[in-house]
Structures are given as structure tokens and as C-alpha cells.
Amino acid sequence: MSAEPRHFTTQLAVIGSGIAGFAATIFAINRKIVTAQVGNTGAVAYTTGYLDLIGRCGGAAVTDPWQALASLRETEPTHPLCRIPADDIQRAFTEFTDFLGACGLAYSAPGRSNITALTPVGTLKQTLCVPATMVAGPSALAANALCVIVDFKGLKGFSGAEVVANLRDRWPRLSTQRIVFPGMERGELYPEVMARALEVPATREKLAVALNAVVGSARVIGLPAILGMHRPDHVLAELERLTGREIFEIPTMPPSVPGIRLRELFQQALPQRGVTLIPQQRVTSLSFDGDGATLALSDSYGPIRVHAQAVILATGRFLSGGLEAHPAGIREHLLDLPVTQPAGRVDWYRERYTDPRGHAIHRAGIEVDDSFRPLTREGRRYDERLFAAGVILAHQDWIRSRSGAGIAIATAFKAVVEAERFLAGR
């Protein structure tokens, strides 16, 4: 019966389906490495779609991330990004965004400087790459364009009035209008549902009519991020055609469409390119023996065993389950790898939540060597076949430095490069 485990054999196993995990898989298949990936939902579905390299440093906004990286190498040499050459980071971002573009989700290329992008409440953030569907927003902001933010009845947590109120000083020609989403006149709306509805031409046409009715003479329209799930660029283009205006998306509060776009893109594109993807399941044990590594997990149907020659651990932090916070200390979930952390719980957080300096807990994580292999307490590699990537790594505070994707993508690149080297050497 289904009590019998199913077995899969692969060269590389990636544990984790966050940005680090997916990036690793992308880099691996680009290098013809036979890859299997396992991962629970994680944080991707919450993300804005912005790919941050480094957006804040030393308490200030960063306009030139490459300059900031240079500074970081001076001030925080153990930061994961400081372990990777700038060229490689650039390369990683380019490879990652190219892959996304090839799969139908276009992104702006990583440039010399950050883009000043909008948040759901009208604050601004510095990010390296933005989805193509959001590009017109920063442009319109820069040009003080006559722009209308259109929000929707029933879409909680996204207020055009809020965006305008908080941007008015910097963008005086910004205004807001509220409309009803076609076919969803009553009740609570979810961006995900709206985005999927906009894949249907008829819905786009009705939305265009509604938009045209309220935007007056504005040439640019800002919308919550709902312009389709699978083909946002197509949806955007169609809506621009139907309205005769430039349109851009603003990220919303989670559940977030841009994050779900990434997740669903990865879930479909990777299997199409030969990856054995086991989504929405957690590895319950990871062991190493002579032949390689064995991952144990289960799905609805029953037990699974994945046998790999190399493993990349990209299991994220507390939210994703890569790290666990216990009253007595922080532990790594799968292998109980040593975790660099503050002395005691009382030191995890500062007094004030939004203190710009951030909290010590976020710098806790696993230690790796220069080839991104996790280390034991004694400073030795845990296992030759084990690599790590993403925000599980110590010595970074991705939240406060706005560097989630940066750390994930760059370290994944590095880990895959190292894993490839290892596999080639076997």
C-alpha cells in the first residue's frame, strides 16, 4: 500500500522553497545539474515582488547598492554578501531575472542604482529590481506625473487615500479614486482573486471601463498589485491599451500577488525544466551516509525518500521553520547545526520595536565557510555535501537592510557554484 516510500535519486537536493531555494534550483538547472527541490510555502507568498539587494545601510536609505556593499565589506566582513564578489552578485541577479523573464514574468534588470519604489502605504523604499508591471510607478513619481491611485471597495488594507496622504508632499499631482472591481461588488476582496480574474479578457474590459470613468485627465494610473497572476505583463499591456494610460502596480499587504506569482512560476517552470519538485512538504529528517544524503518527507500519498549527492539548505528563519526560537535559545531545525546568537533571550530584542538599528535576533543564524558549507561548533564543515543559502545565514538583518532577495539570490548562486564544483570533483 501507500505505506511504501517512493524513492527519488538526484544530484542536488535543495531544501526550501523560498527565494534562496528557487534561485539555487535555477542556477543549478542552468548548469545542467540534476536537481530535486522540496519546500513548504514559506515567505515567498508574502513578498512584494521587489528584489532587494540592499536598500538601507547604517540607518540611511541606499541609492547605490554597490557602493553600500563596498562599505559593508569594511564594516561587516562576516555579512553573507561580503563573502561574494560584486560581479557574482550582479551575475546572480541577472541570471535570476532573466530566468523569470523567460518564464513570462518580466523584471527590470539590476542596474547601477536602486529604484525608489512605492510601498502600500505611500512610503518609499530602495530596491534593485522591480517587476515590469511596477516600473511605471517610480517613473511617474520621479516625473511628478498627473496620476490617480485607484483602489477598490472591499480590498482591505490598501487605501488609495493612505498612499496619497503619505506621498502628497513629494508627489503633489497624485490623487485617488475608489471603484468596484467587476463582478465583485460586495464583500471582501483578495488581490489573488482579483489577479486571477484579470486573466480573463472580459474582466479586463470591464475594469478598463471603470477606470476610465474615474481617472479624468490623469495619464498614469496606480493600482494595487492585481494585474494577473500568470501573465501580468500581458494583462498590464491590455489594460494600458484599453485605458490609453500608463498603469503600474503597487504592492499590497499579504497575501501578496507578486509573491504568489513567483511561487506559482517556480512551481510550474521548474518541473517543466526537469526538476523534481515536491512542493508544500517539509523534510522531516536529513541524514548523510557514505553514498550521499537522504531526505525523508511525506506527501498526501505517503512517504518519500530523496537521495542526493549534495544538499543545499535554504530553509529560512523562524517564519519558515529553518530556525526555531526556544525560551532557552535558538536552534536550527533539521540538523541542529550550531546557531550564532545573542547570549540570552533578553538580548534578542531592543526596547523599541521600530528602532532603526534593528534587533539582534535577526543576525542569528548558521555559520558557513567561504564555500558556504555550514560549520560545526568547532568551526569545521558539518559535511562536504551540505551547503547553505539564504536568510538562515548569520550576520545579516535582511529586514532592516532591505536585502532579502539579495542575500537569498547571491548566496544561492555561490552555493550552487560551490556545489557544482563539488559534484564535478566527484
Place this chain on the structure above:
Amino acid sequence: MSSDATTLETEVLIIGGGVTGTGIMRDLALRGIHSLLIDKRDLCAGASGGNHGLLHSGGRYVSTDPAAAMECRQENALLKRLAPQCIETAGGLFVAVEGDDPAFAEQFPALCRNAGIDCEELSPAEARRLEPVLSDKLFKACRVPDATIDPFHLALLNVDHARLINGSVYRPHTEVLRFEMADGEIRAAICHDHLHKRQITIRARQFVNAGGAWAMNIARLADCADVRLLYAKGTILVSNDRLAHHVINRLRPPGDGDILVPGGTVSLLGTTSTRVDDLENVGPTAEEVDRNIREGAAMIPALAEARYIRAFSRVRPLLQAAGNSSDRTASRGFALLDHASQGLGNFCTITGGKLTTFRLMAEKASDLVAGRLGNRQACLTASEPLPDDEACSWTEPATALKHWHRDRDADDMILCECEMLPQSAIEQIFAGSPGSEQERTIEAVALRSRAGKGPCQGSFCGIRIGSWLYDQGHYRDATGLAHMRDFFDERFKGQRCVIWGQQAAQMELAEALHCGLLGLDTLKEDG
């Protein structure tokens, strides 16, 4: 006069919007006396908003303070009858486990009887049948008529009733800075309106200091040296779930972590007691959290593994008495000081006591004030039921949800998903809840409802409510984001020392949202 000065007049100014101050307000109104109540923050900003919510049967004090025990027993019975909408008559269990003094446990029932407190002895099996979470090391159990009370609901209804009776006024965010005095009287209280950033002069015939732990500070503003308080800080943990039906007290002399009080959908575990000197920087520590859990787990082992969403601390004012050094043996009773000895004929201070005895404290204070005003009306708070008002009941767990579920309006959005608080509830709070007229902010909503009190501790609903407030036009500029940030900073104070396990995941998500996504950690610079 400065160009934006305003002078208000009333018969009685009450300083401090805790249960005592609001109780006085209502008591006076029922006597036909108009009052103006102020709080430097908002209703129940002090100990009234940070306690167990235990409506003591008196059982806890039978050994150390029989008089207080009787007061509690009497007020407990009165309040159950007169303010049932604020009370859940859960009942209480006193349980002794291995390690507790069997002799103390043995004499407990007799002590209760002496204080007139119903005490029913139960076998350990019976107790565990009532509360399966109890330790199997339980050896003695008694049932007493403990209950739980919602101080926020209570205070809101007190203010609402007083307003209805004779238009008495409540002003939040109004802090007394100094008094103008002459000829043995306070002539005016000079206050700061934190909301509108301006000075207000309040003239009254009588002034009441109901500032709880701050009573000594306030009295000193009137050059009164007769209020001498020590401060005992207590820390309480809030669990994610309601772990028991009854109030569960440790059957031993009062100590740390010896009460688990159910409060709607959660349970409150506490309290510790630590001497402090500073009233303004009071918060829970990890050590206190751990101590509460360690002690509580003796009664209820599951507490060791429970998910805690919050911890808070508040200060009890301990009336200093000669020759006492231990806080615990200081009186739990209250003190009413008429300040005649200080040369003032229209000022009084009421402090100490308990939530349970607020009505009595208010009665005594009101007797004094009314007498000074030549008012012969009798106190009615021992006979008049406290009228209900829907706009004041949103602090009760699931109230919002039941209304929303009942009304089933698809357009009535749930803004706080944890406690399922819909837009209509906030609208009703704004329409009818005292003090919300001038302050349509995230904090005002949170104070008057369950918003922010569920597992996410406001991390999502703070955003949704803020966005809704912008939509409604209550926020029109960056003030809204600053309020949002401040709301989260405030909530964090109670979360900080209970962040482990699931809470760590929740906090990571929250911080990613608030700082990573919304940039609330950068407001000073960019917005």
C-alpha cells in the same frame, strides 16, 4: 492668555481615568453632580488596564488581610448583580500541589467561613474533573465565588452612564501639569492636551486625584506631602488560548505566578511582585516571564508549553505605613485622603485598593466630594445597575464577531481578523464610545475593542485599521503612519519577552511587514 488657550469649567475635576476615577464620575453623576474626567492617556491606561481582571471573592486575602477579604466578598456580590455585562462568573478554585503547606491548605476553608466567603471543598478528582489541566500532584482543592471582570468595559460604561445622566465630560490625553492655588483651595488645574498640543485650564469646585500609582506625583503638584506610596510592579502573561474555565489560584500564601485567570478567549498568568521606583519605565522582563511560567506550571503543567502572545506590567501603589518593609504585608486596602492637613479644602486623593473594590472607593470619595459641595444625595452605585451600551462592549471577546456574524453584511469588512472585529464595530465605537469623538486613531480603536489583542497582536489589523481610517478621512496625512508605528511599538512592549516558538515566526512576519514592507522604521527620514 496664549492664543490657543481654552478654559473649561465643571463642578468636579477627576484626575485619572482608571476604574476608580470613572467610578467616581458615575457616582457623582447619579448624585446630580457634573464632573470632568481627564486622563493623561486614555481610559484604563494605568493598573486598571493591566491586571488579572479577577473579581476577587476575597479568598486570596483571608489569611493576610481579612478586612480586605470581606470588602472583596461584598463588592464581588454587588458587582455581579449590578454590572453583569462586565463580568463572567467563572468561579474560582484554590488548589494545593505537592510542595505547598498542607496546614495552610487545611485551615483555608475555615478562614473563608470567617470572612463570609463561600468555600466548597473538593476532592482532587472532582477538581480535575472540573479542570482536567490541573496537575496530578494536586492534593487539596476548594471552590470559591471568584469571577472575572473586564475593566475596560467597566470604565467605558461608567463614563457613558455619567455622560448620559448629566452630560459629564471625559477628556483623554489631558495631563495635569500643575495647579493654581489660593486661599486654601485649588483654583484651577493647568493641563496639557496631548492630542491638540495645547494648554487647557480647568476650573472646578472640587478636585479628585484618582491617579492610581501616580497619586503621589499628582498630590505633590498641589504641594501635598501626605500621599506616600511605594511601588510594586506586577507582571502578567497572556496565553494564546483559554486554558481553564475557572480562576485557578494556588492554595498557599500569596506569591508569584500563583493565579491563572480566564479572560474571554485567553488566560492570564501572574503575577510577580517587584519593587520599583520609576513609574514610567515599567515593563516585563524575561526573568519575570519565566518565573510566572515556572510557578504556574506547578498547578497546571501545560503552562510550561503554552503559547504566550503577550506580557505586561503595571504598578500597584502601596500605601506606606510605619515599620513595614515587605510590600505584601502592606495594606491591600485603599486610602482616601482629604488633604485638610495640607491646607486644601477642595482636593482629595483616593488610591490603593483593587479593581474589585473600585465601587466602594468611588463611593467613599464621592461622599466626601458631595459633602463638600453641600449635596445630600445618597450614593446610588450600590443599588443602580450599570446600564449597558453596545458602543462600549466591543472590548469583550468575540462581541464584534457575533454582531458581524449575526448581521451578515458582506460589505462589513473584518479589520481585525484575529478577534474578527468588523468595520461596523469601529463605526459604532466612534459613534458612541466615550472619548472617541476627538480621537479616531488606531490606538483609540484598540483601547475600546479587542483589536490587536489576538495572536498577531495587531500586526495585520494595525495595517488594515490604519488603512480604513485613511479611507474614512480620519487620517489625512503622515500622522496615520506615525500612529501605526507607535501602535506597533506599544504592542511590542508586551510581546518582547514572550517571543519564542510560534511568536518568533509571527514577529518575523510582523517585522517584515512593518519595517521591511512598510518602512515604519524610517518614518523620520522619508515620509
Place this chain on the structure above:
Amino acid sequence: MPEIRTGNELMTESAVASINFREAALKLLPEGANFEACLTCGLCSSGCPASGIENMDPRKFIRMALLGMDEELSTTPWIWCCTLCKRCQYVCPMSIDVSQLVYLARGNWPEDRKPSGIVRSCQLTRSSDSTSAMGMPPADFVSVVEEVLAEVRATQPGFSQLRAPIDKRGAHFFVNQNSREPMNEPEEMVPLWKIFDVVGADWTYASKGWAAENFCMFSGNEEAWREVIRKRVEAVNELGCEVWLNTECGHSYYSMWQGIERFGLRANFRLESIVTYYAKWIREGKLPIDSRWNTHGIKFTVQDPCMIVRKAYGDAIAEDMRFVVRTLVGEENFVDMQPNRSANYCCGGGGGFLQAGMTDHRRAYGKRKFDQIAATGAAYVLTPCHNCHSQMHDIGHYYGGHYGVVHLWTLICLSLGILGKNERIYLGPDLRG
């Protein structure tokens, strides 16, 4: 204005008792995935097709449970709108499964308060050894199969020796059959017989336990579910078949598989899907299909039934299905729905919704599926699930869609050139031949 109510509400009804959902979740769901782990992030509600119906959604369900709203949860009609599709669990970072509590709530309703269509289907399923939701007795099933077989032998060239064995002891495959075909559209059974013939499969129907449906599971009636599964397991065991081959619906597979585990039944066989075998036979060359028939480039999409993919086999079978379909229609004529595979949306035909009488709700639920299909622009949806078939057909009509819904066997036979004239009822004019 009187509220529109179900027809039996004017009768005196049994009251719905309350369950303590919080405690039930603690017992039923694994540690780390019980309701207390909920981050209230909303991914589940955002991703649930039943969100908004009866002003409910999975997140609200969890919060209401934790807020002690047991009475409301015990009485909400939404439990019949949730199709138990488990997409909420799939997208939840904590893997919280609302559907198990929904199932519990269903079982808690008195029979006279449950949607009469579901209860009636369960009663009919239990009414004979057929375990047929339409109450078709064994003899009638046998009779229909024989009649149709005779007709095909008599009228269709090349199939004069076609066989549809019944109660063939020792056959490799025990083939289940959805009741709708023998009851209403007997010709629809034929394409599969032809496919078995082409690949030389050793198969049989059975007079006992032949039917595929299990509305007893959807009614939350544990005892009834168990009884139905026991009959079916016995039937397969009695015939000594190695494989119980599911040809119908996700829920027949899921109810059999979960039922065997849940009730600790001894099944001397494997449970397999016809889709897996289509793919296998194609790869083995036994099923020589291609897309040359599709000269006009007609576009097709596929439905990933939640009972078969997300809740059972996983993405593997979704890949198999796509392999089959791409081979059948041509790579360039296949347009995938979004989202798909394990992330796919339930169409709303599951969980007994088709029998629940809540037509408006079911159609509202199905709007997401309709939009998914509409977004593909496909002329046809291929589905291996009868419930999906009915629901997608209905919502297509209701929302003014322009697509047909067909079974895989239809297209396979079309490709092989062996589809009979009266086996084309779900094909449009473009494919009538």
C-alpha cells in the same frame, strides 16, 4: 420579505449540537499545524474558492474556533460549501488543514438538516450492493452493460469482439464505474472499453461494489462511509484483482484510499488511477495516439482534480496527465490553466456540492474555475473527474462560457479513430466529425 430557505426548513428540525472546534483541532491536526499556529496571514482565505460564501473563509473558520464560536461554526451552512479540497492547507505556511474540521462539522449535523441531495445520494449508495449514488441495482448495471456492449458489437465495425467483463475472477484490473454513465449516458462507457481493448488490458467490472461515488463521506457520515468502502474492498478482494482502477472521479479514489486507512480495512490490492496507465501505455507504445487529428489547432486545457492531484498522488500524476494531453492534442494546442497541478483550484463539483442543492453558492464557488478556463481561451477542458465534468459544464453554461468539457477517453478514441458517433455527446460541432 421571507428569506429564501431550503424547502425543509418549515418542518420541525433537529437542532445542531455544538462541537468544541478548538479542542477538536488540537486532536485532529498535527502539532505545529493546529489552529494555534495560524499567523492570520490570509493566504488560505485568499486561495480558497469558498471564501466569501456565507461570509466565511478558512481564516475566519480558524479564528472563530479559537474565539469559541462553536455554535456558529456548528451551524454555518458554509461547511457544505467547502469542498474539502485542502487548498487552504496547501498554501498555508503552517500547513493548517481546515477541511478536517469542516468534515467533522458535517458529521455533526443531524441527518434531517444536511443537504437532502447529499443524504439521498448516500442512502441510494447504501441501498444495494452496487454502492451506486443513483441507486442502480447490480442487475440493472449488468443489464445496461450487456445491452450497450451488444449494440456496439452489432453496429461498430472492428468491435464485434469487444468485451466488457463483469465479475471476472482474477482479472488484473477491477474497474470502477461512475453511476452516471450506465444510468443516463450508457454510450459514454464505450470509449474506455475500446481503450482497454486496444492495449489488451485484463479488466473486469463487478456486479457488487462497482460504483464509484461516495457521498456518504461528504455527508460526514462515518459509519456509512465505512460500510460503502467495506463493500467495495470486499468486492475487489473477492475477485482477486491486483489493481482497483479508478476511472471516474477524484473522490472515488480519495474516499477509497482514505477509507481503507481510516477504517483499518484489509485491501489485497493497489489503488491506481487510469491516468497513470494512459501515460504508461502511451510511453510503452500500447496506446498509439497522436495529435494529427487536430488539424484546426483546437485548444485544450486540463483540470487537475484536487481529489486526484493535491489530495492524493501529487504533481506526478498531473505530469502524467499533461503528457497524455500534449500527446493527444499537440504541444502547441495545450494551454495550461493557472494555477495548476497541486496548486489548482477545486472547480466546486467536489465535496458533494453538486448534490447539495446550493446552486447559487456552488456557482459562485466555481467562478474562479470559470475564470481559469476563460483565461486559457481553450475550446475544451479535459478532465478525468466526473464531478469536475459536471460542474465545469454547468458553470460554463451559467457564466456564458464558450468551451466544452470532455473526458480523456473521448479524445483518445478520437485520436485512434475509433470513437463512435453516439460517443461524441460532449464534443462540439468542431469535433462531431
